[in-house]
Amino acid sequence: MELIIGTRRWSTWSLRPWLALRKTGASFIETEVELRRGEATKADLAAHAPSGLAPVLKDGDLAIWDSLAICEYLAERFPAAGLWPADPAARAQARAAAAQMHSGFTALRGECPMALDQPPQTKALSPETQEDIRKLVRLWRELLDRFGGPFLAGPWSIADAFFTPVATRLRTYGVDLADYGDDGQAAAYADRLLQDPDFLAWEAAAQG
Numbered sequence: 112m113e114l115i116i117g118t119r120r121w122s123t124w125s126l127r128p129w130l131a132l133r134k135t136g137a138s139f140i141e142t143e144v145e146l147r148r149g150e151a152t153k154a155d156l157a158a159h160a161p162s163g164l165a166p167v168l169k170d171g172d173l174a175i176w177d178s179l180a181i182c183e184y185l186a187e188r189f190p191a192a193g194l195w196p197a198d199p200a201a202r203a204q205a206r207a208a209a210a211q212m213h214s215g216f217t218a219l220r221g222e223c224p225m226a227l228d229q230p231p232q233t234k235a236l237s238p239e240t241q242e243d244i245r246k247l248v249r250l251w252r253e254l255l256d257r258f259g260g261p262f263l264a265g266p267w268s269i270a271d272a273f274f275t276p277v278a279t280r281l282r283t284y285g286v287d288l289a290d291y292g293d294d295g296q297a298a299a300y301a302d303r304l305l306q307d308p309d310f311l312a313w314e315a316a317a318q319g
């Protein structure tokens with residue numbers, strides 16, 4: 112298998128399926144395409160998949176694009192890896208949370224890009240981004256309470272892959288979740304995502 116990823120420092124969409132693929136334990140080739148938002152990048156990516164976007168997973172002659180579709184494919188291809196929780200209720204809510212991240216939190220995503228090469232910095236956040244962070248804290252606390260942690264729906268799952276880039280954004284832009292309704296649980300969860308050995312390997316490669 113080959114995973115085509117965008118620039119590691121900031122391609123959040125690439126980080127998500129990369130984490131899921133690492134959790135399967137399968138060996139894979141990774142090909143990084145430097146995203147320069149120009150015609151050359153478009154041509155590079157269009158050669159791999161019709162979306163013209165990274166990430167793309169290649170398995171034999173099959174190409175799968177879009178981070179969520181790739182994660183779903185991996186969950187089916189490697190059932191023993193437990194990429195979704197075994198419990199149906201936990202699985203349904205893990206899927207809902209991943210889908211919410213995939214299609215939502217647009218203010219937070221737009222205003223606070225992942226920047227693994229940047230030192231922590233303070234940033235004035237718009238009301239829309241602040242509302243996204245309050246929503247994030249509510250979601251995290253609800254799932255952590257319901258399923259008992261340590262990850263969002265119990266054991267590590269694709270939902271956690273989807274929120275790992277958010278944890279980096281919170282760290283980079285110095286967001287104190289206590290200001291957004293956290294009792295400490297959400298911040299501890301974000302730290303847990305940032306201590307994940309696979310995330311640390313991605314981060315080291317991004318900074319190297």
Ligand SMILES: N[C@@H](CCC(=O)N[C@@H](CS)C(=O)NCC(=O)O)C(=O)O
Pocket residue numbers: 117121122123124125146147148149152153156163164165166176177178179
């Ligand atoms: N919905 C897609 C979004 C993919 C996406 O937007 N990828 C960006 C990089 S993070 C990209 O390839 N941009 C092309 C460019 O910058 O030229 C997914 O989940 O995979």
